[in-house]
Amino acid sequence: MSRYVLAVDQSTQGTKGLLFDEDGVLVCRADRPHRQIISELGWVSHDPEEIRENTLAVCRDTVEKAGIDKNDIAAFGISNQRETTVAWDRETGRSICHAIVWQCARAEKVCERLSGMAGEVRKISGMNLSPYFPASKMGWIMENVPEARELAGQGRLCFGTVDSWLLSFLTREKVHATDYSNASRTQLFDITKLRWDEGLCRAFGVPVDALPEVRMSDSVFGMTDLGGYLDEPIPVCGVLGDSHGALFGQDCRKPGQVKATYGTGSSVMMNIGAQPRFSEGRLVTSLAWGMNGRVEYVFEGNLNYTGAVMTWLRKDVGLIQTDAEATELALAANPNDRAYFVPAFSGLGAPYWDSRASGLLTGVSRTTGRAEIAKACLECIAYQITDLTELMRHDAGVELGSLRVDGGPTASSYLMQFQADMARASVEVPNLQELSGMGAAYAAGISAGIYDPDRVYEHVKRRAYAPAMPEERRAGLYGGWKAAVRQALTHD
Numbered sequence: 001m002s003r004y005v006l007a008v009d010q011s012t013q014g015t016k017g018l019l020f021d022e023d024g025v026l027v028c029r030a031d032r033p034h035r036q037i038i039s040e041l042g043w044v045s046h047d048p049e050e051i052r053e054n055t056l057a058v059c060r061d062t063v064e065k066a067g068i069d070k071n072d073i074a075a076f077g078i079s080n081q082r083e084t085t086v087a088w089d090r091e092t093g094r095s096i097c098h099a100i101v102w103q104c105a106r107a108e109k110v111c112e113r114l115s116g117m118a119g120e121v122r123k124i125s126g127m128n129l130s131p132y133f134p135a136s137k138m139g140w141i142m143e144n145v146p147e148a149r150e151l152a153g154q155g156r157l158c159f160g161t162v163d164s165w166l167l168s169f170l171t172r173e174k175v176h177a178t179d180y181s182n183a184s185r186t187q188l189f190d191i192t193k194l195r196w197d198e199g200l201c202r203a204f205g206v207p208v209d210a211l212p213e214v215r216m217s218d219s220v221f222g223m224t225d226l227g228g229y230l231d232e233p234i235p236v237c238g239v240l241g242d243s244h245g246a247l248f249g250q251d252c253r254k255p256g257q258v259k260a261t262y263g264t265g266s267s268v269m270m271n272i273g274a275q276p277r278f279s280e281g282r283l284v285t286s287l288a289w290g291m292n293g294r295v296e297y298v299f300e301g302n303l304n305y306t307g308a309v310m311t312w313l314r315k316d317v318g319l320i321q322t323d324a325e326a327t328e329l330a331l332a333a334n335p336n337d338r339a340y341f342v343p344a345f346s347g348l349g350a351p352y353w354d355s356r357a358s359g360l361l362t363g364v365s366r367t368t369g370r371a372e373i374a375k376a377c378l379e380c381i382a383y384q385i386t387d388l389t390e391l392m393r394h395d396a397g398v399e400l401g402s403l404r405v406d407g408g409p410t411a412s413s414y415l416m417q418f419q420a421d422m423a424r425a426s427v428e429v430p431n432l433q434e435l436s437g438m439g440a441a442y443a444a445g446i447s448a449g450i451y452d453p454d455r456v457y458e459h460v461k462r463r464a465y466a467p468a469m470p471e472e473r474r475a476g477l478y479g480g481w482k483a484a485v486r487q488a489l490t491h492d
Helices: 047-068 106-115 115-125 136-144 146-153 162-170 199-206 242-249 307-316 321-331 370-396 413-423 435-447 473-488
Strands: 004-010 014-020 024-034 045-048 073-080 085-089 157-161 178-179 213-216 223-224 233-239 258-264 266-273 284-291 296-305 340-342 360-362 402-406 426-430 462-465
Touching: 004 047, 004 435, 014 047, 014 223, 014 435, 045 047, 047 162, 073 162, 073 242, 073 435, 085 136, 085 162, 085 266, 085 462, 106 136, 106 402, 115 199, 136 146, 136 199, 146 157, 146 402, 162 178, 162 223, 162 233, 178 233, 199 462, 233 242, 233 435, 242 258, 242 284, 242 296, 258 370, 258 435, 266 284, 266 370, 296 370, 307 321, 307 370, 321 340, 321 370, 321 413, 340 370, 340 426, 340 473, 360 473, 370 413, 370 473, 402 413, 413 426, 413 473
Parallel strands: 004 073, 073 233, 178 213, 258 402, 402 426
Antiparallel strands: 004 014, 014 024, 085 157, 223 233, 258 266, 266 296, 284 296, 340 360, 426 462
């Protein structure tokens, strides 16, 4: 009998079901998008109930599309969009408001009130005070959603990231739990003592008893029959935030290894081992995961808009019809045009942490046309990633030999070569693109005894882009980017 691992990758744009065979090879995938709910104020939300229905649907779709016996599925894994915050009623399982998406800066005033605590917040959580993280989003819900306060008074309020929301309805036990990777991204978790910090919870106005139990990423979180679809329940035994899943999927399990995920936004991570270290720059320190009874840490920088720049260029501006067209235009553009695009649609994340920064197109000249603007939009992705790899080089004190990358924009040969040139490192693109979900599936498969952790990555092949640009030109282009960013910032 064959044994399969099913995983769900619940991302910002939609939900994917992914089925892997006994060798860890992706067999089938099914997708369902969900609405991006954007208010007149620019607030970004998702409907948790829509995500619930889509999650159950893609699980069925994937299995039926693959044509396998559903009883051959032996384990289940979850990777999820991080920082997006959900609130629900413990008794009814009903969400009480729209989820606040990680990109949304509506909780900025909560952070402003706590600005005097910024150093303490960073010391405990490893992260800069920012509305990007769930702590302030939860505080905002407590202040603005009356039902949250009512349920908190009754001990019925549940707060969580998307993984917790999925576990609450997928598991028969209706568990309220999360893993170390997701907990460490809330800005409420003491990453050294490995527990919720009551002082931070009080400061943000978040009831500790509303937060999930924190478990190892390879724990058996509960049993699921996928909403009654399976005849017998299977263990949910691999849970990772999507960027952590990609780190695991990229086999960056040794200190010093780096990956970059190009999704709606981007996460750049460096594995720094079993002891927490704190960046001298503006990187954050998070938990990579908890596996085999121990935790490991990462340096990380997050970017709000990378792949989403292409979505904006295609859907909102109408400058391109497909993402591939941006690459064609960039290759045909004037290479000496000095237009720069800074995608601060809702502020800038790492390493600038300026939620009030404004996006801009600068350096425009008479040579700047449609192709040059497309080129500038593609290049801003590589420039942002380079901002972070430069900091990692400095703060970790190691040379960056290679950068393992994943996500839709890695299909652009122009972007990948430009990234290698800017980062001064080999860029390795795997022959697989579902690294986040694959990481969660591999964690689940290893936990369930299906996969050998030393052999399951053997089938992954990589295409490498080597840096080729002369240093003088590289430094000039990157210096122009830094000057453009300074124009967008509201602080030095």
